[in-house]
Every structure is written in C-alpha cells, then in structure tokens.
Amino acid sequence: MAEGDNRSTNLLAAETASLEEQLQGWGEVMLMADKVLRWERAWFPPAIMGVVSLVFLNIYYLDPSVLSGVSCFVMFLCLADYLVPILAPRIFGSNKWTTEQQQRFHEICSNLVKTRRRTVGWWKRLFTLKEEKPKMYFMTMIVSLAAVAWVGQQVHNLLLTYLIVTFLLLLPGLNQHGIISKYIGMAKREMNKLLKQKEKKNE
Numbered sequence: 001m002a003e004g005d006n007r008s009t010n011l012l013a014a015e016t017a018s019l020e021e022q023l024q025g026w027g028e029v030m031l032m033a034d035k036v037l038r039w040e041r042a043w044f045p046p047a048i049m050g051v052v053s054l055v056f057l058n059i060y061y062l063d064p065s066v067l068s069g070v071s072c073f074v075m076f077l078c079l080a081d082y083l084v085p086i087l088a089p090r091i092f093g094s095n096k097w098t099t100e101q102q103q104r105f106h107e108i109c110s111n112l113v114k115t116r117r118r119t120v121g122w123w124k125r126l127f128t129l130k131e132e133k134p135k136m137y138f139m140t141m142i143v144s145l146a147a148v149a150w151v152g153q154q155v156h157n158l159l160l161t162y163l164i165v166t167f168l169l170l171l172p173g174l175n176q177h178g179i180i181s182k183y184i185g186m187a188k189r190e191m192n193k194l195l196k197q198k199e200k201k202n203e
Contacts, residue, residue, distance in 0.1 A: 012110070012113060012114070012117075015113045016106065016109050016110045016113050019109045019112060019113055020105065020106065020109045023109065025084065025085025025088065026084055026085065026088070027088075027097070027101075027105050028088045028089070028091070028092035029084055029088050029092075030105065030108055031101055031104060031105060031108075032092070034104065034108055036048065037169065037172040037173060038172055038173055038176045039173035039176060039177060044173070045170060045173060048166075048169050048170060049166060049170075052162065052165055052166050052169060053162075056158065056161075056162045056165075059158065060158055
C-alpha cells in the first residue's frame, strides 16, 4: 500500500513538474488570475462579473453564428498563446519572481493536475458503471440528459452560458472564503431538522 502511495506521489510530482515547464511563460498571468479568482481584494468579484457581463453583451449585440463564434474564440486563444509568453515578462518583470510566487505557481499547477486526474477518474467510473451496471448507466444518462435538454429549452442559450461561466469564475473565491461550505452546512442542518420532525410525526 505504501509503495503504491509513493508511486502515485512521484507520478503526481512528475506531472506537476511537466506542467510547470509547459506553463512557465504564463506564470505571471496565472498568479495574477489566481489572486483575482480567490478574491484577494473586495472589488475583484464585481470586477469579474462586470467583465463577463461586458463580453456577453458584446456577443449578444454582434450575434455571431456558431462557426464565427468558435473561430473567433480559437483565434483569441492562439493569439494569447503566442503573445502572453512574450509580453508577460515585460509587463510583470520576471526578474522579480520570488520564492513565494514560485511556491504558489507550483501549488496552482499541482491543483490543475489533481483536477485533471479527478476528471479522468470520473470518466473511467462512468465507463465502469456502463460495463458493470448497463441498465443503471443508461437510465442515469437518459434522465440526466433529458433534464439538461429541458433546462436548455426553458432558458436562452446565451443566458445559460453566461450564468455557467459566471458561476465557474466565482467558484474559486466562493470556496476560498467558505461561502459554499457555509450554505451547504445550513442546508444539511435544515434537512436534519425536517427528518427529525418527520420521525416525531411518525412516532
């Protein structure tokens, strides 16, 4: 068991080091984005919502086709991939890179690797469920996709995308400040109260 844990730890360290090397040119930008997403200042959450709202208002105003939208998005990614490693050191100054920044960059890359592993793990579990319990798999998939299709039919595509993107960008800050765990705890307490009341009525 210990040998398996050591192998997993070594593999995680190797994947993290590889990702750090690949994203080295994005280091300063990632650190700045990390500060914004974790709400290190009080005005970061409204700034995130403001920027996202402005982007989606432009999309709504321009009303591009799906092909045009995807092309522009990929073009933006290509430009960012080319320009960021060139411009970031000049803007932020790589010569000011501190041990604390390097440690935080390492933590970010490690979290990204862990997130990728969790995603792959869930994907594998889905296929395991398909092989071991095909009926449950198909029922779960059909009900889930039908629910998503119903929501997509009720809510405008752009509005739904806006809400999802905004939530995902606010999620790190919500976790960092314990807001999600706070409301989950409140929901659990309310559920326990309802269950206790139901048990008393049954008695």
